[in-house]
Amino acid sequence: MSEAQPAARTGVRDLTAFQKNILVVLAEEPRYGLAVKRELEEYYGEEVNHGRLYPNLDDLVEEGMVEKSELDKRTNQYALTDAGVEAVFDDLSWALGKFVATDERAERVRDVVAEHE
Template identity: 65%
Template sequence: MAAADEDHEFDFDHHSERLPEATKFQTAILAVLAEETRYGLAIKEELEDYYGEKVNHGRLYPNLDQLVQEDLVEKTERDKRTNDYAITDDGRERLRADVQWFAEHLLAESSGGGD
């Protein structure tokens, strides 16, 4: 298996084998948490701004729970009713890999390399 080269490019083959996949919605959650630790309703509000529509609790919290189970997000209790969510190192790595993958494909298309 190839390691990252001297230019520190991301080794997708190596990392994709050990990091769980994330849906687009989960990737958006990771992006929100990359800025700072937030509680659930703050995440919901940021996602609503991004999507331009209401985000249902029944969509948000199961996705947060899955990200927690996959160790991409850490959940801590703020008080009896509120939890804080923070991106983990693996979550940041997953987000970075996804963003880099999309950027490489976008750049390839804009330089005439994509079909």
């Protein structure tokens, strides 16, 4: 487990925001570690340290939300598992349930979804 993480977690509600963002990046397509790192750096606008990324990827693998496979001797690929997909849906559902409190917000969410279809 990475530092400052609880010994046992019970799903997406116990993941850090950084771990949830890893899941979202992997929701698009499987990626090797450096590609995940680049996506996160673009999102955060700053460097993501290897010492932060890989322990969190390993934690997500341990939790069964991410699958790790070897592309070659030096490169691993990471992919969302069914549990990882459900974790992303669970988190989105919870956030949208809280956020979509008005018709105006609901319309904005529909616009965002339509934009990505």
